[in-house]
Amino acid sequence: xxxxxxxxxxxxxxxxxxxxxxxxxxxxxxxxxxxxxxxxxxxxxxxxxxxxxxxxxxxxxxxxxxxxxxxxxxxxxxxxxxxxxxxxxxxxxxxxxxxxxxxxxxxxxxxxx
Amino acid sequence: xxxxxxxxxxxxxxxxxxxxxxxxxxxxxxxxxxxxxxxxxxxxxxxxxxxxxxxxxxxxxxxxxxxxxxxxxxxxxxxxxxxxxxxxxxxxxxxxxxxxxxxxxxxxxxxxx
DNA sequence: CACTACATGTAGTATTACTACTCATTGATC
DNA sequence: GATCAATGAGTAGTAATACTACATGTAGTG
Numbered sequence: 001x002x003x004x005x006x007x008x009x010x011x012x013x014x015x016x017x018x019x020x021x022x023x024x025x026x027x028x029x030x031x032x033x034x035x036x037x038x039x040x041x042x043x044x045x046x047x048x049x050x051x052x053x054x055x056x057x058x059x060x061x062x063x064x065x066x067x068x069x070x071x072x073x074x075x076x077x078x079x080x081x082x083x084x085x086x087x088x089x090x091x092x093x094x095x096x097x098x099x100x101x102x103x104x105x106x107x108x109x110x111x112x113x
Numbered sequence: 114x115x116x117x118x119x120x121x122x123x124x125x126x127x128x129x130x131x132x133x134x135x136x137x138x139x140x141x142x143x144x145x146x147x148x149x150x151x152x153x154x155x156x157x158x159x160x161x162x163x164x165x166x167x168x169x170x171x172x173x174x175x176x177x178x179x180x181x182x183x184x185x186x187x188x189x190x191x192x193x194x195x196x197x198x199x200x201x202x203x204x205x206x207x208x209x210x211x212x213x214x215x216x217x218x219x220x221x222x223x224x225x226x
Numbered sequence: 227c228a229c230t231a232c233a234t235g236t237a238g239t240a241t242t243a244c245t246a247c248t249c250a251t252t253g254a255t256c
Numbered sequence: 257g258a259t260c261a262a263t264g265a266g267t268a269g270t271a272a273t274a275c276t277a278c279a280t281g282t283a284g285t286g
Contacts, residue, residue: 005242005243005244006242006243007242007243008241008242008243010242042243043243043244043245043246045247046242046243046244049242049243050242050243053242068251068252069250069252070250070251070252071250
């Protein structure tokens with residue numbers, strides 16, 4: 001399972017990575033790879049547009065920096081971003097509990113009422 | 114939390130409902146409402162197209178039936194559908210474990226290496 | 227008669243994450 | 257000295273998904 005779709009929870013995950021401190025896009029991708037044990041390996045075409053989206057939404061703040069002849073765009077959480085992360089954690093709890101319950105085999109049940 | 118997006122796991126959930134026995138679309142929506150305690154309340158514009166998709170994919174088999182002057186399209190799992198449901202359960206386990214881990218607060222961490 | 231529950235469906239839209247590129251620098255390898 | 261991998265940022269175009277908002281019709285209840 002490599003490029004597993006994060007399906008709507010990508011934003012929350014990016015915010016969670018940034019909670020630990022400011023990071024640039026490439027570093028975020030690597031942090032995700034490391035923290036997931038290689039399970040989550042996002043392509044740049046997923047991560048960069050997502051960061052721009054979060055920036056437009058005011059959940060992260062970005063600034064250019066330079067290191068070793070390489071320009072980096074460093075992102076950090078805003079207050080709204082922190083709030084959004086809290087909300088997302090709650091949403092995820094509810095969502096995952098609901099899906100887990102629905103996916104669990106039910107009693108073979110009465111079919112047509 | 115009402116029309117919560119099932120985000121890519123709708124198909125698996127529909128298959129899980131049908132695992133308990135054949136059902137028609139409307140009954141599936143109701144089963145979902147009941148089994149989720151009202152949390153999951155899908156609009157018809159989500160469920161019917163999804164069922165058609167599953168049928169096209171060969172994961173369910175459909176047939177018309179008549180009850181009380183009402184025509185119903187009754188869906189039941191195929192062998193492929195049963196297999197797909199097993200796969201989806203595994204995928205969900207991995208996926209939810211990964212998201213839960215990534216969403217968990219990390220050590221405040223070194224930022225820019 | 228009007229309204230609700232039952233029952234199925236479509237058209238059009240917004241969002242999302244993907245593939246497949248482009249561009250540029252640095253450091254290691256041949 | 258050339259070439260390649262890693263670092264770093266980005267876009268264009270596409271496919272999939274679930275949504276809103278509608279159309280259509282029957283049965284039963286107040």
